[in-house]
Amino acid sequence: MKLMIINGPNLNLLGKREPEVYGSTTFADYFKELQQKFPQAELHYFQSNIEGELIDKIQEVGFDYDGIVLNAAAYTHTSVGIGDAIKAVTTPVVEVHISNTHKREEFRHFSYISPVAKGVILGFGLQSYDLAIQSFLG
Numbered sequence: 001m002k003l004m005i006i007n008g009p010n011l012n013l014l015g016k017r018e019p020e021v022y023g024s025t026t027f028a029d030y031f032k033e034l035q036q037k038f039p040q041a042e043l044h045y046f047q048s049n050i051e052g053e054l055i056d057k058i059q060e061v062g063f064d065y066d067g068i069v070l071n072a073a074a075y076t077h078t079s080v081g082i083g084d085a086i087k088a089v090t091t092p093v094v095e096v097h098i099s100n101t102h103k104r105e106e107f108r109h110f111s112y113i114s115p116v117a118k119g120v121i122l123g124f125g126l127q128s129y130d131l132a133i134q135s136f137l138g
């Protein structure tokens with residue numbers, strides 16, 4: 001089972017970015033934990049602050065991998081292009097968010113990803129990624 005985790009803008013700062021919202025663990029450390037926790041999965045990870053690079057990665061893996069776990073971060077609420085890329089590929093995408101975006105500002109309530117995602121997991125901190133991986137492993 002080949003899975004790609006894709007993180008969008010500012011998620012490279014996890015650990016030091018608003019720790020009261022996003023926690024104090026870096027994604028690099030958390031990714032190591034995930035690899036230990038799910039040895040049956042081949043996990044890959046990509047992060048970019050650039051919308052087009054996220055689209056390129058979705059296109060690159062989206063006909064080959066078994067699943068994509070996508071936290072498009074702020075682009076969730078703005079990107080028609082990422083939504084279209086998800087529609088274009090055959091690999092199912094699970095949308096994740098660390099925070100419960102529905103408890104936050106109004107502009108975070110809308111997602112271009114949700115209507116084209118297989119499912120959505122949000123609000124469980126970094127555990128949202130665990131749950132998304134588990135959803136692919138069954």
Ligand code: DQA
Pocket residue numbers: 009010011071072073074075076096097098099100101108
């Ligand atoms: C986020 C929520 C988004 O609204 C925000 O722009 C992020 C992170 C989350 O994981 O909670 O950067 O996707």
